[in-house]
Amino acid sequence: QLQLQESGPRLVRPSETLSLTCSVSGGSIISTNSYWGWIRQSPGKGLEWIGSIYYSGDTYYTPSLKSRVTMSVDTSKSQFSLRLTSVTAADTAVYYCARLVHDYPDYWGQGTLVTVSS
Amino acid sequence: DIQLTQSPSSLSASVGDRVTITCRPSQSISNYLIWYQQIPGKAPKLLIYAASTLQSGVPSRFSGSGSGTDYTLTISSLEPEDFATYFCHQSFHTPYTFGQGTKLEIK
Numbered sequence: 563q564l565q566l567q568e569s570g571p572r573l574v575r576p577s578e579t580l581s582l583t584c585s586v587s588g589g590s591i592i593s594t595n596s597y598w599g600w601i602r603q604s605p606g607k608g609l610e611w612i613g614s615i616y617y618s619g620d621t622y623y624t625p626s627l628k629s630r631v632t633m634s635v636d637t638s639k640s641q642f643s644l645r646l647t648s649v650t651a652a653d654t655a656v657y658y659c660a661r662l663v664h665d666y667p668d669y670w671g672q673g674t675l676v677t678v679s680s
Numbered sequence: 681d682i683q684l685t686q687s688p689s690s691l692s693a694s695v696g697d698r699v700t701i702t703c704r705p706s707q708s709i710s711n712y713l714i715w716y717q718q719i720p721g722k723a724p725k726l727l728i729y730a731a732s733t734l735q736s737g738v739p740s741r742f743s744g745s746g747s748g749t750d751y752t753l754t755i756s757s758l759e760p761e762d763f764a765t766y767f768c769h770q771s772f773h774t775p776y777t778f779g780q781g782t783k784l785e786i787k
Binding site (some may be wrong): 628671 | 712713724725726769771774775778780
């Protein structure tokens with residue numbers, strides 16, 4: 563059974579960088595059939611697609627966040643990561659990592675609440 | 681961006697009821713429509729993809745239909761574990777988007 567687990571700081575100061583890692587187990591991150599993605603959920607904006615990455619490193623970022631987002635993958639550790647710079651309170655959300663098949667999530671991590679506050 | 685409008689935003693029903701939730705995209709998405717169920721504090725769970733294909737392991741009381749700009753999720757006979765929030769999602773055109781959710785509550 564594929565499992566994904568997010569990890570990273572739960573509290574980030576305004577203007578600083580949010581960094582999260584997703585660890586994949588129970589399956590290979592090197593898959594020609596899958597992308598790996600980040601989605602966030604906040605009370606104000608609902609579910610929001612952040613972007614996706616292929617095991618080769620190819621990425622897609624949603625335009626509204628593109629200037630602040632970087633995703634990377636480490637196949638040796640079976641992990642992929644999210645960096646979001648210059649955060650504000652509006653970036654407070656539950657962040658989910660997910661496996662994507664045909665561009666939609668089928669397996670999700672449990673989610674991690676990241677709060678932006680001083 | 682493609683907007684997904686779900687209706688109703690909330691719904692009260694009883695165990696055994698048949699319920700239908702609608703998702704209307706702002707433009708045609710050629711059946712690239714996915715439905716998720718979310719229980720509070722948990723990640724969304726995939727129910728249906730390609731508008732009408734049931735994900736493996738999902739009970740057959742769940743069904744999806746529709747095309748173009750009009751899609752529905754139907755639960756034929758509610759079970760206690762079905763009271764949750766349901767989201768639609770489109771993977772037709774980037775940026776991929778989600779509906780605002782329909783909260784299904786016990787009457």
